[in-house]
Amino acid sequence: MPERLRLATRKSALALAQSTWVKEQIEARWPGVEVELVRVVTKGDKILDVPLAKVGGKGLFVKEIEEALLRGEADLAVHSLKDVPAETPEGLEVSVFPRREDPRDALVARPGLTLETLPEGARVGTSSLRRMAQLRLRRPDLEIHSLRGNLDTRLRKLDEGAFDAILLAVAGLRRLGLADRITEVVDAGVLLPAVGQGALGIELRSNDPRTREILAPLADTATATCVRAERAFLARLEGGCQVPIGGLARLDGDRLSMEGLVADEAGRRIVRRNAEGPAADAARIGRDLADEILEAGGREILAEVYGHA
Structure with missing residues (x-):
């Protein structure tokens, strides 16, 4: 009988791509281990019509996943580290970090446009207060609007003309094979990234040395x-x-x-x-x-x- 590990993940295309990558890495290194993806819906996934800052609370994209770990319904979880609060619930640890992807932000707009050459009054969409604040300092003439939804939804709204440009993480676009949509990789001196952006954090129970052993080769x-x-x-x-x-x-x-x-x-x-x-x-x-x-x-x-x- 193969050894089974249950990996908790959100249902978004990006979360599934990241979790599938971890699953494949584990199974390639440990031929006797099978990894099953356990899909979990988080509070942040359910509330899509309100800016995240107004939803309130920390861990909007991790709390339900952590509860599944604590209940023993999953053995590990893969997170975009920028979504993970600095404090971890007792009994859990975010302790394995695979090699980081590019941590910077990306501008997605019409070909040839950059943050500096966007026309005055252009409508820019983002869900991040961090991006909004820095963008308003750099380009106070732009119209900045909240943009929620998964990556596909955000790109579709841009393509339908609701925005002239949107800001996303380079890492997410690359992991979904959408790097060709990037019109500018914005220097960190202009838009300082979120803490942990571009990195994956793998969470497990602190009293589970076997899962820690299996994950060790993925750590960078x-x-x-x-x-x-x-x-x-x-x-x-x-x-x-x-x-x-x-x-x-x-x-x-x-x-x-x-x-x-x-x-x-x-x-x-x-x-x-x-x-x-x-x-x-x-x-x-x-x-x-x-x-x-x-x-x-x-x-x-x-x-x-x-x-x-």
């Missing part, structure tokens, strides 16, 4: 180091994925550099700072960067807009 050390810094940064800011917080760590040998920001939704105030140090101190670098941003005005922005600091 460099990715783990960078996301450790980013998630420590997010945890110190107490931010969920629907708060205008950006953070990106980069590794150069044994040195880690990280850039982070906190913004208000209107893009009027953005506090952006850099930090660097030994890669072994990744978590400390992330926390110290968060503290620096809080002291430089980030605390006031978070307290005013979101009721916490």
